[in-house]
Amino acid sequence: MNYEIVEIFAIALFFISLFGLITSKGVIKGIVSMIIMEIAVVMFFLSLGFQTGILPPIGAELGDNVADPLPQALMITAIIIGVAVTAINMTMLIALSRQFKTTEWDILKKKNME
Amino acid sequence: MMEIVGNIIIGIGLVFMAFGVLGLYKFKDFYLRLLVLAKIDTVGAITFMVGIIIRHGFSFFSLKVFLIMVLFLILNPLTAHIIARTAYLSIEGITQDQDDGRGGR
Amino acid sequence: MIYVLLIFWITSAILAIQARKLIRIIVYLAIFSTISAVCFFMFGAPDVAMAEVAVSSFSTVFMIVCFEKYFTLVTDVSPDAPKDLKFRYKLSKILPPVVFTLILAGLFIYFIPEGTVNTYLKDLYLERFRFDVGGENAVTSIYLGFRVYDTLFEALMLLISVVGVAHMSCRSEHEISGENFSGVTKSDSVDVYTIRIICPAMLIFGMYLVLNGHVSAGGGFQGGIAIASFFICRYLIYNVYDVRYGKIMSFEKMTFAAIALLASLFIFLGFYVQFPQIRTAYLISMNMLIAMKVSFGFIIIFYRYIAFERR
Numbered sequence A: 001m002n003y004e005i006v007e008i009f010a011i012a013l014f015f016i017s018l019f020g021l022i023t024s025k026g027v028i029k030g031i032v033s034m035i036i037m038e039i040a041v042v043m044f045f046l047s048l049g050f051q052t053g054i055l056p057p058i059g060a061e062l063g064d065n066v067a068d069p070l071p072q073a074l075m076i077t078a079i080i081i082g083v084a085v086t087a088i089n090m091t092m093l094i095a096l097s098r099q100f101k102t103t104e105w106d107i108l109k110k111k112n113m114e
Numbered sequence B: 001m002m003e004i005v006g007n008i009i010i011g012i013g014l015v016f017m018a019f020g021v022l023g024l025y026k027f028k029d030f031y032l033r034l035l036v037l038a039k040i041d042t043v044g045a046i047t048f049m050v051g052i053i054i055r056h057g058f059s060f061f062s063l064k065v066f067l068i069m070v071l072f073l074i075l076n077p078l079t080a081h082i083i084a085r086t087a088y089l090s091i092e093g094i095t096q097d098q099d100d101g102r103g104g105r
Numbered sequence C: 001m002i003y004v005l006l007i008f009w010i011t012s013a014i015l016a017i018q019a020r021k022l023i024r025i026i027v028y029l030a031i032f033s034t035i036s037a038v039c040f041f042m043f044g045a046p047d048v049a050m051a052e053v054a055v056s057s058f059s060t061v062f063m064i065v066c067f068e069k070y071f072t073l074v075t076d077v078s079p080d081a082p083k084d085l086k087f088r089y090k091l092s093k094i095l096p097p098v099v100f101t102l103i104l105a106g107l108f109i110y111f112i113p114e115g116t117v118n119t120y121l122k123d124l125y126l127e128r129f130r131f132d133v134g135g136e137n138a139v140t141s142i143y144l145g146f147r148v149y150d151t152l153f154e155a156l157m158l159l160i161s162v163v164g165v166a167h168m169s170c171r172s173e174h175e176i177s178g179e180n181f182s183g184v185t186k187s188d189s190v191d192v193y194t195i196r197i198i199c200p201a202m203l204i205f206g207m208y209l210v211l212n213g214h215v216s217a218g219g220g221f222q223g224g225i226a227i228a229s230f231f232i233c234r235y236l237i238y239n240v241y242d243v244r245y246g247k248i249m250s251f252e253k254m255t256f257a258a259i260a261l262l263a264s265l266f267i268f269l270g271f272y273v274q275f276p277q278i279r280t281a282y283l284i285s286m287n288m289l290i291a292m293k294v295s296f297g298f299i300i301i302f303y304r305y306i307a308f309e310r311r
Helices: A005-022 A027-046 A069-100 A105-113 B002-026 B030-056 B060-090 C002-018 C022-042 C046-070 C087-110 C120-132 C138-146 C148-168 C172-176 C189-211 C220-238 C245-268 C276-307
Strands: none
Touching: A005 A027, A005 C002, A005 C087, A027 A069, A027 C002, A027 C022, A027 C046, A069 A105, A069 C046, A069 C120, A069 C138, A069 C148, A069 C220, A069 C276, B002 B030, B030 B060, B060 C189, C002 C022, C022 C046, C046 C220, C046 C276, C120 C138, C138 C148, C138 C276, C148 C245, C148 C276, C189 C220, C189 C276, C220 C276, C245 C276
C-alpha cells in the first residue's frame, strides 16, 4: 500500500462512479457518472506527491516544496476535453430523446429490438 | 494592532454568516429564505473582506480584494433579485404548506 | 483541512450520483466541481482550479438550458422505470455490478507499483523552463513549449467536438428566423443595467487572464472560457440570437490553422533557438490564439443548445 490518503479518496470516487455508470437506469445518470469519473481522474493525477503547504510552480524563485507542473499542464487539457465530451454526450442525449421519446436503457433496448 | 482589529471584524463576518445559515434552516418560506441568503452573501462576505483589507494594510493585494468586494456588492443583490423575480413570475404561490423545507417543490 | 474537504467532495459526488431530480443533480454537480476546484488549489495547481471553476460554471448553464428544453427539471430522472420490485429481483440486479466493481478495485490495489513517485521530469522542467521556453509560469511553459503536441491535439479535439455538436443538432430552424428561442422569462431593466456595468469587467478579466498567462496563474483556456461567458451572459440578458453561426465556425477553423502554423514555425523549424528575444511574444500570441479558439468553440456549443427546437 504505497498510496496516500488523498489518492485513496480519488480512487474510491473513481470506482464509485464506475459503479454508478454500470447500474444507471437512464442515460442522464450515465453522463453524470462520466463527469464525476473524469474529475476523479484529474484529482488522482494532481494529488501525486502531495505534501501539506505545497506551493504552485509560478514565480522567479522556486523553493523546494513545489508542485509537479507536468500533470497540471496535462490536466488542463484533460478538463477542456472533458467538457467537450460532455457537450457531445448532451447532444446525443437530446437526439435520442427526440427520436425514441425516452432515455431509459431498458426501453431503448426493447425499441431497438423491434 | 491592525491585525487584532482585522481579526475582530473577520469574526463579526463569520457571526453574520452563522446567523444566516441558522435562518436558512429556521424559515420555511421561499422568499424569507432568499432574504437570508442574500444577507449571507452580501453582508457576511463584505464584512469578511473588510477585515482582510484592514489586516493586510493597504497594498496591491488589498486593492484586488477591494475589487472583488465591489463585484460582490453589485452582483449579489442582482442574483437575489433575479431569483425572486423569476420565482414570482414562474411559480404561482409558493407558500409554507407546499414547501416541505427540503428544497423540493 | 484537506481531508474534511475531501469528505465533502466525495459526499457531494455520491449525492449527485444517487439523486432523482434533475435540478438536484445539477446543484450537486456544481457543489462537487467547486469543492474539487478548492482541492486543486490546495494541491498547488491554481491554473487547473481556475479551469475547473470556469468549465463547471459553463457546463452548469448549458446543462440547465439543455434539460429545461427537453425534460422537466423537477421530475424524476427515470420516470418510466418500473417501481415496487421485489427485493430478490433488486438484489439480482445490483449484485453483479458490485462484484464487478470490487474485482476491478481489487486488481487495481493488487497491482500497485512499488517505490515512490519519479521526480526526474519535474526537476528537469523546473530547472530548465525559464531558459528553454521563457515565462515564469511553469505550467504555461510546459503546454506551450515542451509539450506543444498535447495542446495541438487538444485544440483538434475541441474542433471535432464542435463539429460533432453542429452536425448532430438539427440545422434548419435557427438560421431562418431570429425569434426568441429561450424559455426563460424576459429580463427587466434592473438586470440589463447591472449587466451593462458588469460585462466590461468580465471581458477585462478574461483579457487579463490571457495576457498574464505566462507570468502568473491563468492562460489561454481559462481566459477563453471567461470571454465566452461574456457572450453567454449577453444572450441570457438581452435574449437575442444574432450570432452568425457559419462565420464563427470558419473563424474557429482558421484559428486552429493559425495555432498549428505558429507552433510548427517556432518549435519544429527552430525559430525558438534562433530568436530568443521574441519568446515572450510567442507565448502571448499562442495564449491569445488558444483563447480565441476556445471561446469560439464554446460560443458555438452554447448557441447550438439554445437554437435546438423546442419539443
